[in-house]
Amino acid sequence: MGVTQPTQRVIVASTEPYSGKSAILLGLVQQLKRQNLSVAYSKPIGTVWHDEQSGSFARIEDDLRFLVEALHLSEAEVRSPVLFLDQETLTRRLSGEDEIDYPQKLKDDLDDITTDITFVEAPKSLWEGSIFNLSAGEIANTLDAQILLVIPYHDKLLVDSLLTVLRFLGDRLMGVVINKIPPDALDIAEQQVKPFLQKKGIDVFGLIPANRILRSVNVRELVKRLNAEVLCRSDRLDLMVESLTIGAMNVNSALKYFRQRQNMAVVTGGDRTDLQLAALETSTQCLILTGHVAPQEIILNRAEDLEVPILSVDYDTLTTVEIIDQAFDHVRLQEPIKVEVAQELFQKHFDYDRFMQHLS
Known part of the structure; x- marks a missing residue:
């Protein structure tokens, strides 16, 4: 049974690098597949990649490669980046040589996807990609999509960041996942931070505790x-x-x-x-x-x-x-043991039903 809008798009964004977007994507896509929903994945800006000698993609982004293999996605369910962020690409943009309309290029790239849900992984922070008009907010506006935000827990002042993000993103902000919460802060996150944010109109889909294996x-x-x-x-x-x-x-x-x-x-x-x-x-x-x-x-x-x-x-x-x-x-989610741990944490600490209510 599919969701009511079979081509819904969700932008998975973060406030800073290495926040845990891949782990959340991994858990979400697996859960959706268990519900017999079809899923596609796109990462508009490539940041770490390898050049391939053969195959469908001449150049493949490392996160894209990992998620494709871990989630068993077909070629029809994957879109390669519309640009790879290297010094040459950045110089061309700064000098005015590159006037490509990247948001339109991304939209065209995704228009033929017919899966129930398409996840688009935004750049490393909310602002990265702005020079190409591909920041998280700009991608959401282009695709008429909601944003699922992943933010690591440093202290209670993360509420400051999230209130600012809400003012910036408005209704585009679907909700947040607070990740990497230290053991001594779990009660604070549950009893103080989450209720405060929900009163302010920010849905909290998950409070994910820090895990030593994921940091290894x-x-x-x-x-x-x-x-x-x-x-x-x-x-x-x-x-x-x-x-x-x-x-x-x-x-x-x-x-x-x-x-x-x-x-x-x-x-x-x-x-x-x-x-x-x-x-x-x-x-x-x-x-x-x-x-x-x-x-x-x-x-x-x-x-x-x-x-x-x-x-x-x-x-x-x-x-x-x-x-x-x-x-x-700066660890990446690549080893099988990390995948297993990430899935267990997601199953235990992510409110999947609440997430699906927002999609429906």
Whole structure:
């Protein structure tokens, strides 16, 4: 049974990058498919992509590729970006060489879609894409669509942002999902923030708690970001790292601290054999060694036995930690375990029936 308007369009937008749009899309589309509704997906602006040697799309956006594969969408249910945001494209627009009417191009691109619902993933923030007239609000106006907004929880002052967004988007704002809520803020979000927003006319479809697995990164991503040399167990780079620990203390203090952490990456000097051994005896997913000092053979042998990759980096400890911290803040929803966790969180914390009432 379809919804009353079989070509309804919903813009999934966010207030800032890495807010969790893909996770919400993943949960929504799967739930809709369970209800025998057909779904299409479009991402008008490509930001991270790979050039293909063959296939229907000469260039495919990474988020688009991921959602197509995860949701088993057919080619007829997917639209490639109308532009890919690189320096050349931006320069042409700024110089006046590019006068393409991108909103019309997007509209034409979607007009032949006949699915029940089309989801359009907006750029990284509400304002990004404005230079091409493809910000979230402009896309919604062009397509006569509603906006589902995803916003991460930082503190109670997110209500300020949402009230401003409401004034800006008006009736286009369908509702919000508040994501990544820390455990100690869940009651505040439920008892204070949600009722306040609903009184102000902002529907809250979901209060999604933060999850350590969704914030994790695999060792392969750390190797890439750190330009690291893998000294052993290159076959175990899919291990997921949930926390970061710096090994710079005495071994007794370090061991006590290591035992309190789960699935960690330990950054320490290549000459600190004592700390390296202590880390390997606890919940360590990888050792990251600084200082251009090769680890001793006993460390390499123990890491081989325990299947723990050891990375060697050229950066100092502070820079290494900054790069890893940035990796945690900019994680993407790609690994199967993350997909599974995201689906579970969606099922438990998203008010699907309320969402469907807005569509109907």
